[in-house]
Amino acid sequence: ENNLQETETIVLTSSEKFLWAFTVSIYTVGGMIGSFSTGICVKKFGRKGALLASNSLSIVGAILMGTSKAANSLEMIIIARFLLGIFAGLATGIVPLYLGEISPKRIRGGLGVVNQLSITIGILCAQLLSLKEALGTAELWPVLLAFTGVPSVIQLCVLPFLPESPRCLLIDKDREDLARKALIFFRPTPDVGDEIREMREEARAESATEQQTVIMVIKDKTVRWQLLSVVFIQFTQQLCGINAIFFYLNTIFEAAGVAGDAQNYASVGVGTVNVFMTVISVLLMDRLGRKLLLAGGYAVAGLFCIIMTIALNLQDQISWISNLSIACVIGFIIGFAVGPGPVPWILTAELFRQSSRPAASAIGCGVNWTFNFALALVFPFMQDGMGPYVFIFFLFICVIATAYVIIIIPETKGKTFQEINGLFAKRNNVKLSDVEMEESTRHIVREQ
Known part of the structure; x- marks a missing residue:
């Protein structure tokens, strides 16, 4: 589309604009469905099994999109994007x-960032492959x-060839x-031996607790502030403006006066910076901690x-x-x-115990994808209505996110899942179990 726009002006009818928007947004609709299904899939197939099974959706989607031009079918692309x-x-x-369950606690943060690093590398690869010098052509x-x-x-x-999560095997399956x-x-x-004892x-502590569903986690007062925190940080991650920048990067560059030919290359430059800084985050996560990097970011x-x-x-004056x-x-x-x-x-996986972790992950990811979808739809209208002041909205989100992290979110670096649960006990107005009291006491001794 970008290459065509370099040589001719394309005018879309209202129905074509709607079809284009629907084709783009159907991806995030699928994302919402997939994220809310996480707990069900993990409970049925386990962590490893759920990952293996989900790949069938990606491969079917790739086949549909790869053959859509030969079939002259936009419907195949829409279905493929939904599956993807x-x-x-x-x-x-x-x-x-x-990743959170297979990682040693001393480097759990750094390994958790590898997930985000892979996403940023994927974005950069897509940007490079979509250049007209690569695969971004009509053919x-x-x-x-x-x-x-x-x-x-x-x-x-x-x-x-990789094992299932050890915590899933021991705590959920008693193996x-x-x-x-x-x-x-x-x-x-x-x-x-130490890790086996910790999991035992x-x-x-979990022996009297069944694997929780999404509804059960929402109603559970013992994880109220953990859930509120996960929902809040996933909500603010989307509404701080990052996806608005990536979705409409070329539009932002055009409004800033960047020449059309240079916009795609400028996007690649931004993607490169994103990858580089995520690498830095890998190195810093278990040194500076989650709280400092999140609030500082x-x-x-x-x-x-x-x-x-x-x-x-000031772009028109200077x-x-x-x-x-x-x-x-x-x-x-x-x-x-970096944050x-x-x-x-990382925090979505860290703030909950084994019984509530899959359902909490489904809730957090569902919130993330829901606001991803909402922002993709609303941002063009925000841009039209607010003009150059659109980033004031994102500033407001960043300010309240910074304040919430400083006041509410505890540091989880180097702590076991039991210890992290204990950090919220007072705020949730619940009493720690004897096992959790022992674990907290051991942590205090280690700190001293």
């Missing part, structure tokens, strides 16, 4: 869950769309023998929302101001990539 949305919604819930676009099935094929070849083998596979040492203690993003508003207001607008986009990406990008997914 379900796949992506499931993946955003299951992958952080699996090759079906190959570009079908390329989405390649990572799924790779995962189907690799994942069967300590398999859990021990899985831990030895994932650890550089066969000495996994969590299993004892929102604060940095909010600062650049202010500067972006000023730059967009010729070089378009360069400042690009710098603001990059600055916003830096703030987002608000990866941390919500």
